[in-house]
Amino acid sequence: AHLDRIAAVEPAVHAFLHVNGEDALATARDVDARRAAGEDLHVLAGVPIAVKDIVVTRGMPTTAGSRILEGWVPPYDATITTRLREAGLPILGKTNMDEFAMGSSTEHSAYGNTHNPWDLDRIPGGSGGGSAAAVAAYEAPLAIGTDTGGSIRQPGAVTGTVGVKPTYGGVSRYGLIALASSLDQAGPVTRTVLDSALLHELIGGHDPRDSTSIPEPLPALVDAARRGATGDLSGVRVGVVTELGGEGYQAGVRARFEESLELLRGAGAEIVEVSCPHFTYALGAYYLILPSEASSNLAKFDGMRFGLRVEPTEGPVTAERVMGATRGAGFGDEVKRRIILGTYALSAGYYDAYYGSAQKVRTLIQRDFAAAFERADVLVSPTAPTTAFRLGEKLDDPLAMYLNDVATIPANLAGVPGMSVPNGLSDDGLPVGLQILAPAKADDRLYRVGAALE
Numbered sequence: 181a182h183l184d185r186i187a188a189v190e191p192a193v194h195a196f197l198h199v200n201g202e203d204a205l206a207t208a209r210d211v212d213a214r215r216a217a218g219e220d221l222h223v224l225a226g227v228p229i230a231v232k233d234i235v236v237t238r239g240m241p242t243t244a245g246s247r248i249l250e251g252w253v254p255p256y257d258a259t260i261t262t263r264l265r266e267a268g269l270p271i272l273g274k275t276n277m278d279e280f281a282m283g284s285s286t287e288h289s290a291y292g293n294t295h296n297p298w299d300l301d302r303i304p305g306g307s308g309g310g311s312a313a314a315v316a317a318y319e320a321p322l323a324i325g326t327d328t329g330g331s332i333r334q335p336g337a338v339t340g341t342v343g344v345k346p347t348y349g350g351v352s353r354y355g356l357i358a359l360a361s362s363l364d365q366a367g368p369v370t371r372t373v374l375d376s377a378l379l380h381e382l383i384g385g386h387d388p389r390d391s392t393s394i395p396e397p398l399p400a401l402v403d404a405a406r407r408g409a410t411g412d413l414s415g416v417r418v419g420v421v422t423e424l425g426g427e428g429y430q431a432g433v434r435a436r437f438e439e440s441l442e443l444l445r446g447a448g449a450e451i452v453e454v455s456c457p458h459f460t461y462a463l464g465a466y467y468l469i470l471p472s473e474a475s476s477n478l479a480k481f482d483g484m485r486f487g488l489r490v491e492p493t494e495g496p497v498t499a500e501r502v503m504g505a506t507r508g509a510g511f512g513d514e515v516k517r518r519i520i521l522g523t524y525a526l527s528a529g530y531y532d533a534y535y536g537s538a539q540k541v542r543t544l545i546q547r548d549f550a551a552a553f554e555r556a557d558v559l560v561s562p563t564a565p566t567t568a569f570r571l572g573e574k575l576d577d578p579l580a581m582y583l584n585d586v587a588t589i590p591a592n593l594a595g596v597p598g599m600s601v602p603n604g605l606s607d608d609g610l611p612v613g614l615q616i617l618a619p620a621k622a623d624d625r626l627y628r629v630g631a632a633l634e
């Protein structure tokens with residue numbers, strides 16, 4: 181049914197870069213047979229899933245939305261992919277994304293943009309617009325995204341889906357094509373909070389192949405979602421962050437946010453106001469740290485080891501000139517912009533002024549969170565300042581594009597978990613998201629509060 185749905189809506193939505201039809205059907209049939217034979221399978225066995233094209237999948241193309249990886253078929257599986265396969269989830273295919281996950285609209289994909297199923301002239305968010313659109317358009321019931329600065333949560337907000345960025349280290353990064361290693365986390369994209377909890381428990385937990393993986397077990401996420409679904413939040417302190425809201429946020433987004441505070445109060449939660457004064461500097465720090473790490477991570481695309489190789493049309497064919505020609509042809513404008521920014525920020529003489537300062541701001545943001553979580557069990561804000569904007573609207577203005585991430589970035593800088601849950605429609609008839617944040621390793625709180633609002 182999902183493959184039929186994909187065939188019907190893909191010409192309009194373009195959420196997928198690769199559809200894995202035959203293999204997905206084979207997995208589904210195998211699961212049916214094993215279940216019929218009485219085997220005790222995972223609760224999600226047989227439930228199809230779409231995977232963002234930044235997660236490596238053996239035998240299936242993986243491009244990260246870039247020309248430089250066109251035609252590359254990974255020889256191994258990411259830990260996430262292994263866990264999905266072992267639990268018997270048919271992988272429907274790979275979803276579209278901004279090139280190397282840089283962007284907030286999926287318009288930086290080298291393979292064409294994805295359309296928001298709510299309004300095809302609008303962006304589905306980014307960088308994981310393909311995963312969010314696939315779930316919103318009923319092409320897949322579940323998807324995997326990655327979130328370095330908001331790429332699971334912001335697409336969730338603008339497509340009316342649930343998206344979760346786990347605690348840093350909660351889900352293995354082994355086999356994710358790295359954007360910024362100290363910020364990247366993979367997580368679930370679904371239509372309900374309980375579905376996210378089930379998927380998060382499946383893909384999360386310790387992995388010896390990721391040196392930053394948290395050794396202790398995950399908190400009980402499915403239990404927390406079921407508890408939240410009773411609608412009782414008595415005793416829960418919810419902090420409203422002064423710095424995340426107000427100016428620059430669309431009126432309809434603010435109105436839905438105020439209403440959600442009423443719903444939380446009605447469920448018995450206590451609402452407190454908290455201030456995180458350094459959040460104002462989060463965007464600036466992020467756009468130094470991310471390009472710095474990205475410029476280093478992307479150095480491996482040298483025209484020798486993976487995908488594309490372009491030789492210079494004239495002159496000698498040296499390693500350096502092949503690398504220049506390949507990277508010139510294989511990377512898009514946004515990727516080049518960030519490589520140049522990052523290389524500059526890391527260069528001798530500028531390192532302390534830029535990268536060093538940004539790391540200090542990062543520490544101050546972590547302290548803001550620590551102080552806020554003394555007074556509140558979870559924090560809430562709008563996920564994104566606006567609803568889905570029109571395709572093309574911000575494409576020529578990188579700063580306007582970056583501003584979309586103001587509310588989501590602090591969580592990545594501090595490593596704390598965040599969720600976006602659907603929060604009604606704005607005055608323009610488009611979905612709005614509510615962001616919930618919790619302390620590191622307390623992802624269960626997101627599920628309890630998120631499920632209570634459904």
Ligand code: GLN
Nearest residue numbers: 281282283328329330331
């Ligand atoms: N919009 C952010 C950026 O462009 C988000 C990136 C992400 O989470 N992958 O960096």
